[in-house]
Amino acid sequence: MLTQFRSYERSARLLMVNQFTINLGFYMLMPYLAAHLSGTLGLAGWLVGLVLGVRNFSQQGMFLVGGALADRFGYKPLIVAGCVLRTLGFATLGLVDSLSALLAASAATGLAGALFNPAVRAYLAASAGDRRLEAFALFNVFYQAGILLGPLVGMVLTGVNFRVTCLVSAGIFALLSIVQIRALPARGDESAPDAAAADESATGESAADDAGRRRAGLLSPWRGVLGNRPFLLFSGAMIGSYVLSFQVYLALPLEVRRLGGEGEFGTAAVAGMFAVSGLSTILCQTRVTRWCKARMTAGRALARGLLTMGLAFVPLLAATALPVPAGGLGRWALAAVPPALCALLLALGTMITYPFEMDTIVRLSGNRLVATHYGLYNTICGIGITLGNLLTGAALDASRSAGLPALPWIALPALGLACSAALHGLHRTGRLAPSSAKLEAAMG
Secondary structure: OHHHHHOOOHHHHHHHHHHHHHHHHHHOOHHHHHHHHHHHOOOOHHHHHHHHHHHHHHHHHHHHHHHHHHHHHOHHHHHHHHHHHHHHHHHHHHHOOOHHHHHHHHHHHHHHHHHHHHHHHHHHHHHHHHHHHHHHHHHHHHHHHHHHHHHHHHHHHHHHOHHHHHHHHHHHHHHHHHHHHHHOOOOOOOOOHHHHHHHHHOOOOOHHHHHHHHHHHHHHHHHHHHOOHHHHHHHHHHHHHHHHHHHHOOHHHHHHHHHHOOOHHHHHHHHHHHHHHHHHHHHHHHHHHHHHHHHOOHHHHHHHHHHHHHHOOHHHHHHOOOOOOOOHHHHHHHHHHHHHHHHHHHHHHHHHHHHHHHHHHHHHHOOOOHHHHHHHHHHHHHHHHHHHHHHHHHHHHHHHHOOOOOHHHHHHHHHHHHHHHHHHHHHHOOOOOOOHHHHHHHOO
């Protein structure tokens, strides 16, 4: 893995290390923010939900804007701006106690993610060139390592004081800002409409014509991306992968605590589940990608990855057919083992899909307005996650009230099978690898 890392140019290596650090700083703080808001600050539950919801909404809702800005002004300025904004947002979360300031800080942290996430992925795709697939696999290793280590560091710092956690996290993003200003080369999308407008205005256009062209240019990237039908179909089919993988944070912990209780065992079982997911990705991602690349096309890999993610919930479905022990080792095993197997299979499915997913977005964009495509993709999947979690929560509630524990573990595999079939259909009809002429026609 280290040899592979060193084989990339400096900008790609820096982006991978940056992503590890971004996730380290984010996940050392966010898992403990709700407890700080409700405990230390004494906010009501609905206010805690509002503060956290504002962050998610500002990030998901602004991804398309962040991607379009990255294509227009270059990737580096948006990456730096996002890190600076998150520095201010995290520092503010630790220093204020008024609701208005907390909401502003939460919105700032979400907007920061919307600024740098599409830019980072577009920059990495451009920097890696023909080695995009392997680069995104290695990128996911750094990504998961930050998620795995962040909560552990945050637990230690929050044990001292949550304000310390916020200030350390803010310091990490401040350092990231400085490093990227000094060490990250400028890079952008040469096909962005701003460059075209500048070229044409240099030929003698009047100031009024140039201003009109630039105003039209602000919307033209969105019109082109929204008209890219193969990309939109692919984005819709991939929503299921995000809904399924998110159950590591929603349905699986709830199932562990339902059977294992809220005590130390339940906490340890949930922590073990996250460790299984993160460590398996860190240890196996590059090997899985290399194996898949040698044996299957991108479309087949994506379909099989979604199928694996859907089948990940079969152990939980099978467990519902077993009698629930009253206590002891049998109860603990039933509470811990099926969710851990599910988390492992979800991680495997994600390892299969993620590099091909990121590479497919670039191919469907025709290497034009890549950050804008990433931005819209994240927005579509973010909306899908929200709706999917609402439906999953409703299924969990219905299963308990109706005495049908198998209900959510039937619905989630069905979602995986449906999305896998949709991706297989897109692959069979050639929509995952359209020709350049088709892409140009689709995007106008």
